Amino acid sequence: MGDMINLTIDGKAISAVDGESILNVARANNVFVPAVCYITRCSPTLACRLCLVEADGKQVYGCNTKVKDGMEISTVTENIAKERRAIMEVYDVNHPLQCGVCDQSGECELQNYSLYMKVDSQSYSIKDIHRPTQHWGVMNYDPGLCIVCERCVTICKDMVGSNALSTVKRPSDNIDKAYKDEMPKDAYAMWNKLNKSLIGYDHDACTNCGECISACPTGALVSHDFQYTSNAWELKKVPAVNPHSSDCAFMYYEIKHAGVENHKQMKIYRVTNEFHYSTVNGAARFGYDFENKCEGKDAVAFKKAVQAFKDADTIKFNSYITNEEALILQKIAHKTGAKLVNEDARKYQTFLKNYASTAGNSLYSTKPVVASASLPN
Numbered sequence: 400m401g402d403m404i405n406l407t408i409d410g411k412a413i414s415a416v417d418g419e420s421i422l423n424v425a426r427a428n429n430v431f432v433p434a435v436c437y438i439t440r441c442s443p444t445l446a447c448r449l450c451l452v453e454a455d456g457k458q459v460y461g462c463n464t465k466v467k468d469g470m471e472i473s474t475v476t477e478n479i480a481k482e483r484r485a486i487m488e489v490y491d492v493n494h495p496l497q498c499g500v501c502d503q504s505g506e507c508e509l510q511n512y513s514l515y516m517k518v519d520s521q522s523y524s525i526k527d528i529h530r531p532t533q534h535w536g537v538m539n540y541d542p543g544l545c546i547v548c549e550r551c552v553t554i555c556k557d558m559v560g561s562n563a564l565s566t567v568k569r570p571s572d573n574i575d576k577a578y579k580d581e582m583p584k585d586a587y588a589m590w591n592k593l594n595k596s597l598i599g600y601d602h603d604a605c606t607n608c609g610e611c612i613s614a615c616p617t618g619a620l621v622s623h624d625f626q627y628t629s630n631a632w633e634l635k636k637v638p639a640v641n642p643h644s645s646d647c648a649f650m651y652y653e654i655k656h657a658g659v660e661n662h663k664q665m666k667i668y669r670v671t672n673e674f675h676y677s678t679v680n681g682a683a684r685f686g687y688d689f690e691n692k693c694e695g696k697d698a699v700a701f702k703k704a705v706q707a708f709k710d711a712d713t714i715k716f717n718s719y720i721t722n723e724e725a726l727i728l729q730k731i732a733h734k735t736g737a738k739l740v741n742e743d744a745r746k747y748q749t750f751l752k753n754y755a756s757t758a759g760n761s762l763y764s765t766k767p768v769v770a771s772a773s774l775p776n
Contacts (some may be wrong), residue, residue: 401416401417401418401419402416402417402465402466403415403416403417404416404417404422404467404469404581405468406466406467406468406469406470406471407471407472407473408425408428408430408469408472408473408474409430409472409474409475409535410430413426413428413652415466416481417466417467417468417491418438418465418466418620418692419465419467419468420443420461420462420463420464420465420466421450421452421454421462421464421465421472422434422450422462422469424466425437425452425461425472425474425639426439430474431474432450432452432461432474432555433449433450433483433515434449434461434462434600435447435449435508435509435512435546435548435550435616435695435727436449436451436549436550436553437462438452438550438553438554438557438558438614438674438675439675440558440675440676441553441557441558441591442461442553442558443460443463443552444462444549444553445460445462445463445551446547446585446592446647447486447548447549447589448482448486448503448585448588448589449461449486449487450462450470450510450587451479451482451483451484451585452464452473452474452479453472453473453476453479454470454471454472455470455471455711457624457628458476459477466479475753478583481583482585482586483516484516484517484518484723485522485582485583485585485586485615486583486586486589487512487513487516487518488518488522488586489508489522489523489586489590489593490512490513490523490546490593491513491518491521492508492524492525492590493525493527493543494523494543494544495543495544496510498510500627501543501544501617502618502625502627503615503616503617503621503631503632504630504631505618505619505631505632506617506631506632506696507616507617508616508617509546509616509617520742522750523578523590524549524576525572525575525594525599527569528569528570528571528572530542530543530569530597531584531720534623535600535602535605536602536605536607537607537609537622537624538611538612538620538621538623538624538682539620539621539622539623539626539683540598540600540618540619540620541618541619541621542569542597542598542617544617544618544619545597545598545619545620546593546616546617546619546712547566547593547597547598548594548616548694549566550599550611550614550615550616550772551564551611551614551615551620551631552564552565552598553565553608554611554613554614554674554678555610555611558610558663558678559608559678561604561605561606561628561753562601562604562748563600563601563602563604563606563609564598564600564601565598565599565601566596566598566599566601567596567597567599567627568595568596569595569597570749571594571595572593574590574594574733578590592658598619604682605679607685608678608679608680608681608684609622609679609681609685610664610674610678610679612684613671613672613674613679613684614674622684622685623726624669624685624690625668625669629655629668634653634654634668634669634672635653635654635655636651636652636653637653638649638653639651639652640668641679641680641683642683642721643680643682643683643686643720643721644680644682644683644717644719644720644721645720645721645722645725646675648672648678648679648680648683649669649672649673649676649677650670650671650672650677650683650684651670651672651770652667652670652687653667653668653669653670654666654667654668655668657728667687667688667742668685668687669684670683670684672684678718682719685708708735708737708740709735710739711735712736712737712738713737713738713739713740714728714731714732714737714739714740715740715741715742716728716740716741717741717742717743718740718741718744719725743773746763
């Protein structure tokens with residue numbers, strides 16, 4: 400942990416860790432600074448530019464500017480208010496007016512920020528280009544609802560460790576050059592990016608974890624199992640921990656009645672998580688019984704599964720299994736003589752050996768490791 404420093408935000412005296420971002424310090428001290436693109440545990444992207452603040456008289460972005468001792472920060476000035484308002488107007492340009500049927504309605508950040516910035520009129524316009532809905536694995540992507548905040552791209556790269564999503568170019572008309580002189584500069588720059596971009600998908604790199612769905616601030620990314628089944632405000636959040644992973648990550652089962660005829664019977668409609676602080680794997684997000692029924696055991700399928708374990712020479716598994724599942728595999732392997740193979744563990748073991756031979760230290764201790772070969776200069 401770094402040294403503690405003192406600064407002020409909107410006249411409020413605050414202590415913070417030297418080198419932390421202005422945005423994180425503000426959030427930690429209950430000072431509101433709007434930001435659509437930033438995710439707490441991820442790298443800043445400057446995609447939305449809403450986190451503008453004034454620090455020591457200079458306008459900066461709160462997500463990538465570090466606090467300094469004695470810094471004086473203002474979260475709102477007349478110019479910043481104009482920039483934020485213009486940015487929200489740009490986000491609303493050609494955005495479909497389908498809030499009543501949108502799956503994100505009621506928890507949509509575009510709705511929230513448009514109201515917060517008091518966007519009651521539109522100053523900008525451009526002809527829209529058809530952007531058809533796409534089906535990606537466990538989800539649907541609607542480019543018409545996408546504001547290209549890049550949160551999905553960021554969380555996929557920084558938290559999931561994949562590169563399944565990226566920003567790609569799209570066809571569009573050029574923005575009228577007259578807007579460049581009329582608009583605040585950050586709003587104009589953001590509109591140029593928004594007008595030329597959408598999100599691209601790499602099926603082979605996707606792990607089907609659905610973390611991008613959780614991070615999406617609009618209804619652009621939605622699980623196709625949940626889409627058009629319920630409004631967000633109808634659902635009751637039931638706190639839980641991930642039953643499919645040993646990390647016991649915090650999550651919610653979101654439930655409501657199964658229908659008009661079965662209004663007393665509660666049904667799980669989706670699994671969500673606090674994406675700023677905790678990730679949930681695909682097994683937890685999608686691996687529940689969508690019909691919430693138990694029709695009975697499938698004796699034939701169970702017998703085939705048992706026989707498959709008996710016949711197996713090797714059982715491959717990943718690192719997302721629970722401790723209970725690991726114990727079951729261990730007992731099966733002990734009984735059948737099968738080998739247990741975890742590619743993740745093997746790669747990590749190889750990494751540790753290479754790390755130790757290069758650095759001269761084990762990752763688990765500070766004790767020197769005697770390498771068989773001479774270390775590089």
